[in-house]
Amino acid sequence: MVRIATWNVNSIKQRMPRFLPWLDERQPDVVCVQETKLTDAAISELLDDELERRGYQAAYYGQAQWNGVALLSKVGLDDVVRGIPDAPGFPDPEARAISATCGGIRVHSLYVPNGRTVGSDHYDYKLAWLEALRRDIAKGPDDAVVCGDMNIAPADADVFDPHAYIGQTHVTPPERAALAELQKLGLHDVVRERWPTERVFTYWDYRAGMFHQDLGMRIDLVLASGNVAQRVQAAWIDRKARKGTGPSDHAPVIVDLDEARDGDLGPMVPPPSSPRGPRKTTTLPQAR
C-alpha cells in the first residue's frame, strides 16, 4: 500500500507542532505540502533533520513570505521539477508547483492562485496558470496524481451554500471549466468518487466558528490518472487535523493505493508462499 496525502499547512513554521505529530500518526508515504511560506534554505533548516529521522526524502520550492510547495517521499523522489513550464507569473514566477516521480507515479504538489476577485488581474492570472498546468500535465506520463489546493470548488455540492458564493472566486464557470479541462485529460477526483453524495469539505474559514458549524468548501483535491485511480483503496479528508489548537484552515486529504498491478485486479487473496521480489509482468490484450 502507498499512502499519498496533500495538505495546505498555512505556514509550515507555524504548523510544526501539528505537522510532525500528524506525520507520525498518519505515516503517509508521499506528502504534498502547500503554503509553506519559507525559502528553501529556511524550510531545509526547519525540516531536514526531522524528515530524515522519519525516512523521508524532501524537495522544496519556496519563497519568502508567500506561497511555497514541497514534496516528501519514502518511496523515491526522482526527476524533481520546480514550477510549470511557461506558467505566467504575477508578475514574477511564484512558488506554486513542484513535481517528482515517487514509487512510479508522477506526483504534483500544487498551490493554484487564489484569484482574489472575479475579473481582477489575479483572476486572469489564475486562469492562465491553470491552462499552463493543463498543458504540462497533458505531456504525461500516464501514471500521475495531481494534488493540492486547487482554489476551485468543482461543483455547488462542494460549498456549504452556493448562494453565499455568488459572484465570488472559486465557483465561477471559467474556473470550473479550467478544472474540467484538466480532468478531461483522464484525471479522476478520487475523493468525490468515493463519497459521491456526502458533505465533504477541506477548508473552513478561521472566523465565526465556520469549522464547528461545518461551513466549508472542498478545494483541496487529489486527481488521479486512470491507472492510479483503479488502485484507490481509501480516499478521505482528515478532519481531525483541523480540530484543536493551532490548526491550518485546511485539512489534509489522504489516499491509499493498492500496490501496482499489471492491469487486472489479481487474486482476491495473495497466493500462499508467494516469493518476494519484482512482480512478473503479464501482457494483456488491449482494447481498441
Added chain:
DNA sequence: ATGGCCGTTTGAAACGGA
C-alpha cells in the same frame, strides 16, 4: 447587514487568504 481569524511584514496596521 457586516464581520467575526490567522499569518506575513513589521514594530501600527496593511495585506493576503478563500
